[in-house]
Amino acid sequence: MRIEKLQETFDVDVKMVHFPLHPDTPQDGITLEALFAGRDHDIEASYNRMKGLMDAEGLEYGRRTHTYNSRLAQELGKWADTQDGGDALHDAFYRAYFVDGRNIGDAETLIAITEEVGLSGEDARAVLENRTFQQAVDEDWSRSGAMGVTGVPTYVAAGHGVVGAQPYEVLVQLMEHAGATRKAG
Numbered sequence: 072m073r074i075e076k077l078q079e080t081f082d083v084d085v086k087m088v089h090f091p092l093h094p095d096t097p098q099d100g101i102t103l104e105a106l107f108a109g110r111d112h113d114i115e116a117s118y119n120r121m122k123g124l125m126d127a128e129g130l131e132y133g134r135r136t137h138t139y140n141s142r143l144a145q146e147l148g149k150w151a152d153t154q155d156g157g158d159a160l161h162d163a164f165y166r167a168y169f170v171d172g173r174n175i176g177d178a179e180t181l182i183a184i185t186e187e188v189g190l191s192g193e194d195a196r197a198v199l200e201n202r203t204f205q206q207a208v209d210e211d212w213s214r215s216g217a218m219g220v221t222g223v224p225t226y227v228a229a230g231h232g233v234v235g236a237q238p239y240e241v242l243v244q245l246m247e248h249a250g251a252t253r254k255a256g
Contacts, residue, residue: 073128073239080243081251083228087152087161089145089211090220093138098176100139124236125169133170140176141168142208147181147195149204149211159188 125132151157185195229249
């Protein structure tokens, strides 16, 4: 929602660059307890913090029990960016993962989500089987690493960036600092 609001306010082109968050996660996922084992991490406190941030933005946020490997979802997202109506797939993946707790590392789940937003399941299957957008995601991972990205979301404009779920006002300051032009009206 904040990104769309920024696009209404500023003349900016938004480009999603993928980041390898927990790339070693198996396709069938792992529990959050296993992910954070041996670390001083309070899963409940993290959930409550994120839930508060999402509520403030008017976004749904569910109580997840697992984390899943998002690599194939990223590749399919890159493909969706080349399709009419493909933007809807990014939102659908968000909902599937963060609200419904679906396994976005599973090809059949990804194809079903693709069809739910009106894109071709057959084409999505071919993209996944042929790994058509593997190199594009590899390039994104390299680019995000070169930019120093350490978490998601990260917002970057004209070489300046902020990490994490930020208030809209912080993103406006980033746009202004980057010299983005405000739209008339």
